[in-house]
Amino acid sequence: MANDVWVYIEHKDGAVTPMSFELLGIGKTLADGFGSSVCGFVVGEKADDIAKEAFAYGASKVYAVEGAEYKGFRADAYSKAATSLLDKHKPAVALFRATSQGTDVAAASAALLGFGLCTDTLGLAVDGGKMKMTRAAFGGNYTVSVVNEKAVPQIATVRPKAFAMPAKDESKSGEVVKEAFSVAEADLNTKVLEFIQSATAVNLVEADIIVTGGRGVGNEEGFTLIKELADMLGGAVGASRAAVDSGWIPYEHQVGQTGKTVKPKIYIACGVSGAIQHLAGMRTSDCIVAINKDPDAPIFKAATFGIVGDYKQVVPKIIEKFKGKLGR
């Protein structure tokens, strides 16, 4: 229906995680603002199981394109199929998570439909019958709100964890609307040969807790302590650019302007000075803990809790206390 809010349900070879349904929560809020419904849309080999979960997370309908050619993610196949759904049903809004897959499909679909999009959105609201999308600009020093005046749908990618997860209710059900759309193998540009699992399985963007080491960590060995704290909390290890450029830890851990943008619930920065480039990547975290020897380090201005001290003394104490209190 016109005015509906659609949420792209991301999966990997048919497998979903609760985060795949994250945007159905804000999608429902927006749909209430439009007086319409929140719907999921899926491109994949099979959509029924995914749709069932989407209903549990609040989707009233799920639109799907199925086919063998959509077994694994391919940007061109998925974008063409997604575009066919959006073009036919013309929802008011289409939301994608700002992950690699979500961004690829959102960008290509918008381009195929002939308009731009808002990326890495942090705020969404219905304003005068249109969706107002707010994002950070220039390292988070400014926020910019945009409206896509002529676009149907208005497309936004949304920063993971920017909005609360919707509640799950297994008793809910809905209608699956399947549309036929196929792409011949010969017309597809790409083929995935293999997937090389990362040795450290870093997924900073999805992590609820991140423990980050900066220049003050001093060397590669210093990250052992950072990792110990992160592991104990079930979190991920982050790094500042200085630590990555010093070769202490691989680039996939980098948080900041030239690394990942993250929004965990707890961000613990150890020996990070807090240059604007680093703040740009983590300043929207819910709770920021800063541990630094220098009381004038800019990171303290962004911190929820600050500790002036050497991480080498502070972190082992924190680990000890957590061990006692959490029984680990």
Add this chain to the structure above:
Amino acid sequence: MKIAVCLKQVPDTEAEIKWDIPSGTLKRDGMDSITNPFDEFALEEALLTRENYDGEIVAISMGPDKAADVLRNALALTANSVQQLSDPSFAGSDTYATAYVLAQAIKKIGDVDVVFAGKQSTDGNTGVVAAELAALLGWSQLTYVAKVRSIDAGGKKIVVERAIEGGNEVVEAKLPAVVSVIKGINEPRLPNLMGIRKAAKVEIPKWNAGDLGVDAGKVGAAGSCTKVVEIAVPPPRGAGEILKGEIEDIANMLTDKLIDLKVIK
């Protein structure tokens, strides 16, 4: 092989950005500009590709007069030719309008096998122009590329590794392709003095909207459907609390506070 590389001029990442909020424009006076850091990796990948497979590099940049500097830098780094895409009507273009202008330029250059671009710019941070460009051209869309394994211009094939969540995806794709690269794919070289001197004298060629056959209704602030309706300074984070006392007490307080958040499972 014909290699195109897209470069963007951005404010120096060390510079303090000042925005004139009422007019919605950047205060560029006295602000240093640089080549977008991610684009330096794209240019280096173009240079490495030419070294490994032979070919020619055309560097393009869309931007005002001053953006010629990034193309001069590309020439100093031995790009074979450069082309600036500049027209007053381009100002204020959103990502779609930008990708559209770049696509027109790539078509005009002709016979391009591979386009390299940076993952995102450090000013706009949208990170979608390369994907939009690929979609508009109908070419292979290869984003987040951490490694180019091989390029076979004769066989029209490229194999890359894409750094996505949880690991690297190895993808074989048809040429032509648009490849957006991440930091760490290579170590960008610096231009030598001779190169800088030579490039300083070159008149940077420009294509305007007419040269590119660009539909003026689709570009610039007027043609872009994404409209900025508000610019604001985000509310400051609430004043933080510095935990004071002996390390023992501090660690006690902090762990209590973090456990209270009910995030740690």
